Each structure stands twice: as structure tokens, then as C-alpha cells.
Amino acid sequence: MSFYSTTPRAGAVPPLPNLAGTFVDEGYLKLEQLISSDNFIQIYKALDTTTDTHYSVKCTRTDTPPPSRLTEEFSIHQSVSHQIGVATLNRMFEEDGRTFMILNPAAGTMGENITKFGMYVDRPDRIKGAFIELVEAVTECHHAGVYHRDLRPRNIWCDSRGWGLRLANFGKATRKAESDEFGCGRPAYMSPECADTTRGSYSPRESDLWALAVILFNMVTGSNPWRIADFADASYAAYRSNEDTHFIETCHLTPAANDFFRRCFASQSEQRPSLEEMAVEVLAIDRFSLAHTFTVHSRGQVHSALLEVHNVNAPDLRFVDRAKRSITTRERFAKKVRRA
Incomplete structure (x- = not known):
């Protein structure tokens, strides 16, 4: 049995009223x-x-x-x-x-930067800088025994440049290393194990890593790879039928990026890269996509002007360790993620 469903829930609770101005x-x-x-x-x-x-x-x-x-x-x-x-x-x-x-206040979310501004598409240095910040945040949480289970761009706060990432909304978070609570988070970011209720249990840690890969895919392409990682979803089924070249053919990913996502989306969790491996491999990718060159299309509109406004050089092989007010290099980061 799959978590995949398009049927509305019965007896849904009415939404909260807009309290702005109160x-x-x-x-x-x-x-x-x-x-x-x-x-x-x-x-x-x-x-x-x-x-x-x-x-x-x-x-x-x-x-x-x-x-x-x-x-x-x-x-x-x-x-x-x-x-x-x-x-x-x-x-x-x-x-x-x-x-x-x-x-503490936030300027915006990664979701806005992806859907409204196309801020990361065809910007490999910016992608790397943001993704490494995200990997470090998840590493720190996992080292503390906390698994988010609802990682997605909307739950990642950031500054106006798309950096300074901060994880928010811990409503689905758990301290359990194994969970039998299925369907946590948004379907597009769930691992196959989290979406499949016949498994008995799944690893929240591995589910977070799967979501990280989907978020990186969002940054690279501006879209989701599928609605849910279940064979009932046509896009997921199409990917599983042609894992070697599907993203190259449909999203124009580079071979290096395609190989990375193929490992991250392996059907068996033990075949997927660790947090440390994800960080090192992403840093080694020169370019993620060949689909966009000078302009970015988001929701059918060209956002080249917005990209000019946000054209800030991102860190490549290093990032700011904000708590320690220093620069953390790839080697120091690798040592940190080994703890998780």
C-alpha cells in the first residue's frame, strides 16, 4: 500500500484566518x-x-x-x-x-528564491554554497539526534542572496532512529520508504538525505523530479525505467549531475551517498545543467532581470561557519560530517 493518494480528506479542518494587522x-x-x-x-x-x-x-x-x-x-x-x-x-x-x-526573523525562503526568482538555476557556485550550508545544518541536527522529516525549500529560511540558510518548521521532526509514522512531509520530498506503508518502518535519517537530493534538484532545474517516489506516479515510473539517461534527456542535466542524482535516488537506501559524500561530490561538479544559459524560466516567465539584481558571487569550496565567525574549508567540513 502506498501513501500516494489524490482523494481529499474527509472532515478537513478549516484554514486559519489571516491575522495580519492584529x-x-x-x-x-x-x-x-x-x-x-x-x-x-x-x-x-x-x-x-x-x-x-x-x-x-x-x-x-x-x-x-x-x-x-x-x-x-x-x-x-x-x-x-x-x-x-x-x-x-x-x-x-x-x-x-x-x-x-x-x-528570529527571516528575509525569505529558499522556495521563493527558486519559484519566483530562479536564483540558483545555472548558477553552480551559488548552488554549491547554498547546498553546503544546507548539508551542514542537517549534519548538525543529525549529530544531535534530530531528524527533520519535512525538508523542502519552503521550510528553509535564507537571506535575500539565497544564503544564510536556516532550517525551520520542526513540526514533523523526530528523535527516533526508526519510525513507523509514514507520510511525513510533502509527498514530492518523501523517500520511497517513507511513502510505502507496507515496509513496517523506515529511517528518518535516510529520508532527510533523500529530501536533500530533491531540494538540490529544485535548485538546479526549478522543478520537482516527480510528485511522489512511487510507481503510481508516472514521472517516477519513467525515471525508474531509464535511470541512466532520464534526467539528461528530460532536464538536460550534465553527466556529472546525472550520475550524482542517480546515486542519491537509488532504490536501495544503502546504495545512496552519505552526507559527507553528497557534499564532496556536489563540490566537484563544475556545471549541473545545460538547459539554461543566460536566462531562467520560472512559471513561464523570463527572470533574467531579476538574476542581474541578484548576481552575487557565491562561495565555491568554502562557506561561512556563522556560529564560529570563520571560514570552513572542504577538509574541515568533511571532518565535521563524519560525526553524524
């Missing part, structure tokens, strides 16, 4: 702008009126998910909140049947 936290916090809304979760840009400090605020219903799950989310997120590449979680409070989590 005050919460006993009137001290103004929700200035709704940044994103997804599956009964809202992210607001908010202002603390007592200090003139801006925050990002996550809003959910107190009963959806259950209170125990919200408490677990807060506990897990707070345990890694100090880590490199994780959004800082300050506090949580309940008000009027809603739960609010107060986080």
Missing part, C-alpha cells in the same frame, strides 16, 4: 504581514512593540496538530535552536485557541 501576546506583538500559509500553518512578520524588534512568528491551531505534538515540536526545535543553520526559536505561547512560536 495584536497578540497581550497586545505586545503586532502581526504585520502574512509571509506564508501552508496546511493550517502560518508564518508572519511581526513587531515587538516594546522593543521595536522584528520576529518571524509561526501560528497554528492549538488542537491541530494535537497539543502533545506541538510540545514535542517546541522541545525538539529548541534543542537544536543554537546549532548552525537552524532558525532560532525564542519562546512559545497560546492565545485564543492558537499556538504562536516566536523565531
Whole structure:
């Protein structure tokens, strides 16, 4: 049995109202702008009126998910909140049947940079810099015994240049090395094991690595490889029938990028690269795609002007270790990821 389904759920809970312009936290916090809304979760840009400090605020219903799950989310997120590449979680409070989590502010999300700006497409140095930051963040979480299970561009906060990545939304996160809770996260980013309920259990660690590969695919192509990693999905079935050249023929990937994704999307998890191997292999790729040269097409529109605005040189074989205020080279990074 597969998690794949197009049937709407019965008795769905109505979405949250737009609270932009209202005050919460006993009137001290103004929700200035709704940044994103997804599956009964809202992210607001908010202002603390007592200090003139801006925050990002996550809003959910107190009963959806259950209170125990919200408490677990807060506990897990707070345990890694100090880590490199994780959004800082300050506090949580309940008000009027809603739960609010107060986080340090974010300029935007990787999802916006991919879908609106095409910021990474045909920019190999920028792809490498962002991906290495992402791998380091996941490595730190895994080393702390935390597995996100909902990694996707919308849950990755970043600055206006597409860097300074921070993992957010730990609503599906777990500390379990093996899980029997299937269907966690968005279908397009689920590993085959997570999507297949007949398996009995799956590895959240391996599921995170699969999602990382899909996110890299998003950055390279501006699209998803499939709706879900299940043979009921035509795109996934087409890939499995021609793994050697499918992405070269359909997405114009370079042979080096194609070989990397073929390893990441191996049907058996033990054949997939580790976090360390993913980082080293991505850094060694000179170019990921031949589909775009001077312009980027996103949602059918050319965004070359936007690319000119965001044309900033990204780090290639090194990245900023923000917590230590230093530069971490490939060799030092390799030592760090071996801990996970």
C-alpha cells in the first residue's frame, strides 16, 4: 500500500484566518504581514512593540496538530535552536485557541528564491554554497539526534542572496532512529520508504538525505523530479525505467549531475551517498545543467532581470561557519560530517 493518494480528506479542518494587522501576546506583538500559509500553518512578520524588534512568528491551531505534538515540536526545535543553520526559536505561547512560536526573523525562503526568482538555476557556485550550508545544518541536527522529516525549500529560511540558510518548521521532526509514522512531509520530498506503508518502518535519517537530493534538484532545474517516489506516479515510473539517461534527456542535466542524482535516488537506501559524500561530490561538479544559459524560466516567465539584481558571487569550496565567525574549508567540513 502506498501513501500516494489524490482523494481529499474527509472532515478537513478549516484554514486559519489571516491575522495580519492584529495584536497578540497581550497586545505586545503586532502581526504585520502574512509571509506564508501552508496546511493550517502560518508564518508572519511581526513587531515587538516594546522593543521595536522584528520576529518571524509561526501560528497554528492549538488542537491541530494535537497539543502533545506541538510540545514535542517546541522541545525538539529548541534543542537544536543554537546549532548552525537552524532558525532560532525564542519562546512559545497560546492565545485564543492558537499556538504562536516566536523565531528570529527571516528575509525569505529558499522556495521563493527558486519559484519566483530562479536564483540558483545555472548558477553552480551559488548552488554549491547554498547546498553546503544546507548539508551542514542537517549534519548538525543529525549529530544531535534530530531528524527533520519535512525538508523542502519552503521550510528553509535564507537571506535575500539565497544564503544564510536556516532550517525551520520542526513540526514533523523526530528523535527516533526508526519510525513507523509514514507520510511525513510533502509527498514530492518523501523517500520511497517513507511513502510505502507496507515496509513496517523506515529511517528518518535516510529520508532527510533523500529530501536533500530533491531540494538540490529544485535548485538546479526549478522543478520537482516527480510528485511522489512511487510507481503510481508516472514521472517516477519513467525515471525508474531509464535511470541512466532520464534526467539528461528530460532536464538536460550534465553527466556529472546525472550520475550524482542517480546515486542519491537509488532504490536501495544503502546504495545512496552519505552526507559527507553528497557534499564532496556536489563540490566537484563544475556545471549541473545545460538547459539554461543566460536566462531562467520560472512559471513561464523570463527572470533574467531579476538574476542581474541578484548576481552575487557565491562561495565555491568554502562557506561561512556563522556560529564560529570563520571560514570552513572542504577538509574541515568533511571532518565535521563524519560525526553524524
